[in-house]
Amino acid sequence: MNLPPVFHDWFAARGWSVHPHQQDMLDRADAASLLLIAPTGGGKTLAGFLPTLAELADGEHDGLHTLYVSPLKALAADIKRNLRTPIDEMGLPIRVEDRTGDTTATAKKRQRADPPHILLTTPESLALLTSYEDAPRMFAGLQRIVVDEIHALAESKRGDQLMLALSRLQAMCPNLRRVGLSATVEDPAAIAHGLACHPDPCEILYADPGPDPDIAMLVTQERPPWSGGNARHAIPAVLEQVKQHKTTLIFHNTRAQAELFFHNLWLANDTDLPIGIHHGSLDRAQREKVESAMVRGDLRAIVCTGSLDLGIDWGDVDLVIQIGAPKNVKRLIQRIGRANHRYNAPSKALLVPANRFEVVECVAALEAARAHDLDGDPKGAGPRDVLCQHILIRACAGPFDADALFAEVQTVGAFASLTRAEFDDCLDFCATGGYALRAYDRWKRLLLRDGLWYLRDPRAARDIRMNIGTIQDADRLKVRLKGGFKPLGEVEEAFAAQLTKGDTFLIGGEIVRYEGLREVSVEVTRRADKPPKIATFMGTKFATSTQLSQRVLRMFQQEDWPQLPGHTSDWLHMQRRVSKLPEADRILVESFPHNDRAHTCFYGFAGRNAQQTLGLLLTKRMEEEGLDPLGFVATDYATLVWGLNPVTDPAPLFDRDAMLDGFNDWLGGNAVMKRTFRASATIAGLIQRNLPQARKSGRQATFSSDILYDTLAKYDPDHLMLQITREEALRGLVDFGRIEEMLTRTAGRVDHVTLNRPTPLAAPMLLEMGRIPIKGAGAERLMEDTAAQLMRDAGLADL
């Protein structure tokens, strides 16, 4: 396709030329599906939109032409702004609107009646649109769909939901062309497979990746601490870097760390540099304020989390700082791409390890980044909880034929291998609950009449629509200033429940004082009379990738570590002297007493989730052997268990068969399964997150979903929801795959070192947060002791 002259004039007026990959996209504008892999800042979004703008330039098209889907509401708003410029300057007759959870009800209604040429939206808003009976009318004439940041969506169930929605759209508009825009990823073919209408092929275009980034580890005067993630030691050095650059993005792995770092940065900011904070728990208005200040170039630095990961144009960022080990090289590269948002200029980035072990991890990540060694895990088959929700959404749009819907679903790459029996199970679950005990004949949700499936009660559509989406938000409460109206942000309900009047905590970089709860908000004042507590935000804690863990293990085998700072290589030398350094093909186990408890540290290097599962499995085996474990804590590289009796022979604990045995038994009753069940049951519509009548409090939902899980496990163990839960847990929070990988690579080779005090490598584990108690014989005993003591103290012992 050639661009109309007005485009050439416009490019020329700006002194631009069409990038080769933008021309490639134009040349293949007729392809049924097309994936563009381009580095951040490579004019990727414009490449996706140019064919649309060219096709719409003559003003002939009526109604919706292109749907643009992005993972973030903010991104949709940003793109709208960016599209306005070429459209206005070229005077193109094109209407662009966005539609997200933030769009007003009036605007949404109007968009359905009179859609714009280009509609910018999110996967959830799109799924909602397909649930309306008038969807075919709204989407009539739709030509193209552009999925931006498809690599980010592909990692989660949001991507699966989006692709299911696309299969619906394709059925309504058979000539729909699909375009995916992706950052650099390790497996582009997998993303292309997910994007195309299966079994059609999908061509992949590659933009010039540009020069390699300039990344280094930030050298600080002060040594990094032994544990923790706040990187306080690096504040002066970070501030110095901010002064030397125009605009700096300071990335954190968790929201809590971002809040704390921002607070400390602000305290040290004696020259009053304008610095802002941005993360997903802040109120929208607050976030927007920071975003627009950022775009105007008013801020010198912004402390942020993954909420800024994606391709929003934040203006002239010339430095990216990553606080804490990046856990995953691919994400590091994508974050670094945020700096120097200009084509063909190298991005500049600094890594700041938050503790001693992260120094090693950061150096390993740097080496991997330089070697272009990206990491990632292959994705499993399409999740059936999302399919259940899709079936319900389809039912909202009107009566449907099961054969036709099954055929549609099979055009989604992730669901290509779904069997008819599996589909029918999901349909039966949606219709009757899918229970072995057919109890709901009178109250079925879906009825089959004359070959078509109907909602029994059409009013159910409202509930289904209210619960669309696959994002599991922990239950959050808004934080408001007392007497004020505007929320400052949100905290988790569990955190709010711990607060006592007078407690202070950090939110949006401010210290506020807790005054009380008012309906569903936390009321605070701007008065700080105590050092702040840290608000907990669930956020995702990523596990260090397999590839990165392997690199660290390889590094441990070096004679010396000239690439590490002295304090860290000294630490590793000391570990080698008093014990051993962990090896890739052996498991190192260290036992030592500490605070009157027997401690044992298991170095599995399997990532946080798998090490946590390992903790549960090992403590179960220890419980059976009478070692009375009391609790454990897991990091990305090790699990530390403490208990009443010392471990003398750890090798049998790793016995593969016993462990698998234990695993299956254990899997049934554990909290990880219950949490996974809750998420899947919510997505599939068994539990409703949003009820029209009232907000169900989070604590209560947790409570009831646990009981539902127990009841189902006892009376209907093969129920679809339990099958899904097992599947999800194994590849998600349980991460059993990596335990198996660890067992395979170490093949029973266990080295046990017994010492009389903690080793250098184990010592930081003693300071780790997130200890998990074992609810075994030991804990029950301690609970009874506590209760008895309280009874005696209250003079009730003889009651």
Next chain:
Amino acid sequence: MNAYAFSFCDTTLHALPSGALWWPDQRLLCVSDLHLCKSDRVARRSGQMLPPYETRETLARLTADITACDPATVVCLGDSFDDLLAAETLSAEDAGSLTAMQAGRQWIWIEGNHDPGPVEFGGTHLAAYHCGPLVFRHIATAQPGEVSGHYHPKYAIPGAGSARPCFLFDRNRLILPAFGAYTGGLRATDPVLAALFDRPCAVLTGRRAIAVPVMPSTRPVPPGRLRGSRP
């Protein structure tokens, strides 16, 4: 049995770990808030199809207690059925296990706010049942020696584990935990419950019945908790 024995209004009572109350002198077993057929009522009212096994589970637990204690009298302290319509949907199998439990003993249904009228299953239907120094009714009044249910109390020992359904009692009053499988709970420190008691003691249910004094909470009551007349 891992029960907790305590004195209450000149009687000796046992709080069983299941949440049932056993009065050995009278060979009386009391359970509260069974909420049988709750999933059916939920489906009817909201269209939500919860796993329909809670009735079976609740009756299985009750059968276990009855087998172990062999009571002469069983008192169901109200809200035995989630509503009167639900009672009609009890499956033949579940109705059979209920009949089996009733055989050879006195069975008393106390009326609750969910099931104010008589049900067609055997037994006597009463607003309140007086026995010796004790009176059994659904919702607590001011009368001393009262055993009631309704509130579904739960309690967490501060710093030692999560909340469990519990018995609550002081010198004059005893409130039973909900025995039904799908029943939420109201914290013992909630103002509604706190106002009913003077320095109460809680007996937590679970593997063993564990007694502990209730510490007045300085924590706020999280919002959205069910309270008032329909827990």
